[in-house]
Amino acid sequence: MEFLSWIEITLRVLTQFAPVWVALIVTFIVSIKYKRKLGLYGKLFDSSIGMIGFAIVMFWVFTGTFAGLFDMIMTHDPLSQVSGMKNKVPGIPLRGAEDGDYAYYLLGGDNLARDVFSRMVAGSTIVIVIAPLATMFAFMVGITLGLPAGYFGGRLDIGLSFLANLILAFPVILLFYLLVTPEIRMTGLPQYMAVVLFSFPLIFSTVLINSRFYIVPQQRNLFLAVTLVILGMLYISLINEEGSKITLFNAIDMFDVDAGLLTVFVSVVFVNSPTVFRIVRGLAMDIKTRDYVAAAQTRGEGPWYIMLWEILPNARGPLIVDFCLRIGYTTILLGTLGFFGLGLAPEDPNWGATINEGRKLLSIYPHPALVPSIALLSLVLGLNLLADGLREESLKD
Amino acid sequence: MGLFILKRFGVMVMTALCLTFIVFFLTNLYPNLEKLAKSEGNFRMSDEEVASYLGNNGYLRPLPVKYGEWLGVWPGYVITGSDGKTRARCATIDIPVDQAPTFCGVLQGDWGFSNVFKDEVSSIVGTRLGLTGKLMFWVMVLMIPSALIVGVLAGMKEGSKLDRSLSSFAITTTATPEYVSGVILITVFASSAFGLKWFKGTATQAADAATFENFFLPVLTIALYGMGYIARMTRASMAEVMTAQYIRTARLKGVSFRNVVMKHALRNALIAPFTVIMLQFPWLLNGVVIVETLFNYKGVGWTLVAAAGNNDIELLLGISVVSVMVVLITQLISDIGYVYLNPRISVN
Numbered sequence: 001m002e003f004l005s006w007i008e009i010t011l012r013v014l015t016q017f018a019p020v021w022v023a024l025i026v027t028f029i030v031s032i033k034y035k036r037k038l039g040l041y042g043k044l045f046d047s048s049i050g051m052i053g054f055a056i057v058m059f060w061v062f063t064g065t066f067a068g069l070f071d072m073i074m075t076h077d078p079l080s081q082v083s084g085m086k087n088k089v090p091g092i093p094l095r096g097a098e099d100g101d102y103a104y105y106l107l108g109g110d111n112l113a114r115d116v117f118s119r120m121v122a123g124s125t126i127v128i129v130i131a132p133l134a135t136m137f138a139f140m141v142g143i144t145l146g147l148p149a150g151y152f153g154g155r156l157d158i159g160l161s162f163l164a165n166l167i168l169a170f171p172v173i174l175l176f177y178l179l180v181t182p183e184i185r186m187t188g189l190p191q192y193m194a195v196v197l198f199s200f201p202l203i204f205s206t207v208l209i210n211s212r213f214y215i216v217p218q219q220r221n222l223f224l225a226v227t228l229v230i231l232g233m234l235y236i237s238l239i240n241e242e243g244s245k246i247t248l249f250n251a252i253d254m255f256d257v258d259a260g261l262l263t264v265f266v267s268v269v270f271v272n273s274p275t276v277f278r279i280v281r282g283l284a285m286d287i288k289t290r291d292y293v294a295a296a297q298t299r300g301e302g303p304w305y306i307m308l309w310e311i312l313p314n315a316r317g318p319l320i321v322d323f324c325l326r327i328g329y330t331t332i333l334l335g336t337l338g339f340f341g342l343g344l345a346p347e348d349p350n351w352g353a354t355i356n357e358g359r360k361l362l363s364i365y366p367h368p369a370l371v372p373s374i375a376l377l378s379l380v381l382g383l384n385l386l387a388d389g390l391r392e393e394s395l396k397d
Numbered sequence: 398m399g400l401f402i403l404k405r406f407g408v409m410v411m412t413a414l415c416l417t418f419i420v421f422f423l424t425n426l427y428p429n430l431e432k433l434a435k436s437e438g439n440f441r442m443s444d445e446e447v448a449s450y451l452g453n454n455g456y457l458r459p460l461p462v463k464y465g466e467w468l469g470v471w472p473g474y475v476i477t478g479s480d481g482k483t484r485a486r487c488a489t490i491d492i493p494v495d496q497a498p499t500f501c502g503v504l505q506g507d508w509g510f511s512n513v514f515k516d517e518v519s520s521i522v523g524t525r526l527g528l529t530g531k532l533m534f535w536v537m538v539l540m541i542p543s544a545l546i547v548g549v550l551a552g553m554k555e556g557s558k559l560d561r562s563l564s565s566f567a568i569t570t571t572a573t574p575e576y577v578s579g580v581i582l583i584t585v586f587a588s589s590a591f592g593l594k595w596f597k598g599t600a601t602q603a604a605d606a607a608t609f610e611n612f613f614l615p616v617l618t619i620a621l622y623g624m625g626y627i628a629r630m631t632r633a634s635m636a637e638v639m640t641a642q643y644i645r646t647a648r649l650k651g652v653s654f655r656n657v658v659m660k661h662a663l664r665n666a667l668i669a670p671f672t673v674i675m676l677q678f679p680w681l682l683n684g685v686v687i688v689e690t691l692f693n694y695k696g697v698g699w700t701l702v703a704a705a706g707n708n709d710i711e712l713l714l715g716i717s718v719v720s721v722m723v724v725l726i727t728q729l730i731s732d733i734g735y736v737y738l739n740p741r742i743s744v745n
Binding site for chain 2: 166170174178181184335340374
């Protein structure tokens, strides 16, 4: 078998991504056709920067989804090693390939003779699941605490702001090293933090529903019951794990999250929330002086109704933009954790860990580190461009 | 102004106390201590042996007491251990137990002893801080002027071709974390794969003799990530100033564009970036840790990773204090500088 030339490698990689291209084209055709009916999302297709960013982001979203759910795109198993393929250059034919095996390592082999291309694709699944989810939790925490701090002000504001500044003054890597070690995990500290941090979505939705529907108790009770049962089950399943510090609810525990993953998740949320808090607080302080807030106060609405149903919707523009940027930042943080070998299992194909492994032989075999580096760079760049496009379009109103 | 600085200073001291207490708490959790006992004694110690070792060395007393001792405001322990030996916190090889001073902590300049590097924490932190200082100095020399130039050039004519290309450059650098740009730069400029080999992929020698060849890549890697953000802030601030009334007046008076930018716009446009540069320090510290690990440059960041990886509690505490203080002091300077530079903000 011959080595593949660079043109052949490019063509084969592009073909390998075929399902993603199809999905991308369909998304764009549908979105552009109905863009006038789609609000802010539709307006995104008026700005070229926003469209490029959106395309890159969706490329990774589709790649991660197809690879994670249907095992598509990947040419080999990201964890299996093939003897004789160690540190081999891109385009090398697979040694001892049988029928049904993909005959090449498209982007070469890494230092444990695994396929670099498949590992990169598998890594995207982890990022597109964890980064948005962790950002969402950080937003829940930031919003639930930032709104009252900005709206009420006073001692509450001083106390919460001091706490937020405290966390912000911590060098992130030091915090990671202190939180994400096996020793700390044994004490159950990350799990206790999860108990606190993951309760915010519960609090948020309870207050959200109650402040709006408390005048119609029947309707409120129904809504509250449904949300609380669903979220509560998820909450309990998340924090409860057999054989750890929290085993109170073993009977109704639906799924277990890998302890390393949970720790990573908690620390990323913890690091991100204070910044979100500061943004929301600033927005709340600005918006609470508007006339419609005064009108709501005159109508006799409660403070939580005003915060969640008057202030929050009017702060959505900057928050959506920041959400995109923050997913990018979270991606960088996840990569940092992987780079220092913290949290997830060492053979896990996440991009940061792959870069970390590849850097040891960087000056001789750069490809194992370069491929995930470029993947991570493109995703974060896409998110930044998307945020820029959204900002431009939302300012046009 | 004096009161303002005093107040900010008070908040800073309180934050420093809280943060060091948190670090102290996290590093003194029992599993960490157990690991310490086993690495100091031997790895096959039983649970009782671990407990008696920790008890003899004063690790098993209440946390606030230990923190007070470490800080130097609580008298150091004198314990007669289960083996009949008397140990004191402030005793060293040269100072016997009965002559040991009462207080020995950070405030007295006694930062403890690193059990990995076998040296005083204060001297390790001192040397390493000097090395990181050298790195940061060159980062600043490279980053600040280029970021300001990029930002001012992009912001003086919003929407122009120059603006678009410089802004794309700035966005790309902010989207590239150090461990990515470092890998790409080493691959392109230092690896045999591309064959350029202009620079060295490691900066170990730069600690003693920094040359352009072995020091430029780490400096560039840190500078690039911080640069994009400062450039974007400068651009926004410059673009805002350029639409101000007094700039239009100056233009209508017939002042040349060059002079408007240099003499009228620049001073006001640089207020915002000043704060941003100062607030960038926590992020730069992150970058320093990553880059020092990647390029094997043995500064504070590298030592932090080594201390954390080897459970070197005293050293880790020392480095935490230093990094927290750096962040807090730059925040203080940025607050004061902002008030000083911007006459529209009153302190009260």
